[in-house]
Amino acid sequence: MKTYLKNLVELNDTKQSKRFAYFIQFLIIFSVVTFSIETLPDLQPQTRIVLNTIEAFCVVIFTFEYLARIYVADNKPKFIFSFFGIIDFLAILPFYLAFGIDLRSLRLLRMFRLFRLFKLVRYNKAMRHFANAMIVAKEQIILFMIITLMLIYFAAVGIYYFENAAQPEHFTSIFDSLWWSIVTLTTVGYGDVYPITVGGRIFTFFILLIGLGVVAIPTGIISSSLTKAVEPNEKKN
Structure with a gap:
């Protein structure tokens, strides 16, 4: 049995x-x-x-x-x-x-x-390859997540000091600024909170450039790991 x-x-x-x-x-x-x-x-x-x-x-x-x-x-x-x-x-x-x-x-x-x-x-071979790729790249992904969290906090602190005086209702504290930081670094840009000072806009420009890199990095990590995960199975076949 x-x-x-x-x-x-x-x-x-x-x-x-x-x-x-x-x-x-x-x-x-x-x-x-x-x-x-x-x-x-x-x-x-x-x-x-x-x-x-x-x-x-x-x-x-x-x-x-x-x-x-x-x-x-x-x-x-x-x-x-x-x-x-x-x-x-x-x-x-x-x-x-x-x-x-x-x-x-x-x-x-x-x-x-x-x-x-x-x-x-x-049960799905492609999904198993993806799961294996995540395991292979777990150290790089953890490192990427730590760096991303640091960048989010850095961006929140920076925009707070640039915009707090001009928009105290939106940037009341660093904790309130974290929402803007997350939305900006992920390049979502809802537009509900945005900088109006010159310094804040210049700071946002550089944060947006960093955000483009933040979005692209996981793609490279996962694609590289997928290649490593798939190659051994192709050699067996």
Whole structure:
């Protein structure tokens, strides 16, 4: 039985494993669609009953998959606390919590159902390459995030001293200036808060130049890591 389950739930070249993988992927997408339908206003009670039945069916299958993976895992604690183990657990958690908690008052818990989308990473080769690329580039990404946070704070301090006297209602403190800093460095530019002094505009010009680089750097890091992640698999093939 353990060998059969292992061949069923873990990806391999058998027909049963592929069919099971396609079935789980279909249920993931189907459950996410029904989750979206639940948010429609004025749904008929009969419709909600159907949606709840579909949700219960999906969770039963996901629970079976989760328990089967634990059962066949060589190192059970390692799987439980792995990325996919945590995702599998969070995908079914809201359903069981609903028996003791009114999830209408805890919408955040309902949002945990969206973690089911991450389960698709296990079954999609391209998404697995992307996940591997993120692991390869984790040190560079962490370094980039630290530098970005430093730049955001630096920009917030700079614009505060340039604009506080002219626009005290928008740049009341450095904390208020952080919003402008984030929007500017990410090149979003909502236009709700902008500098009006000469010094502030010149400072913003340089921050915008830095922002263009901030947007481009992650693209280079991830593309390079994707190449490294894909090359070993191509050599095997």
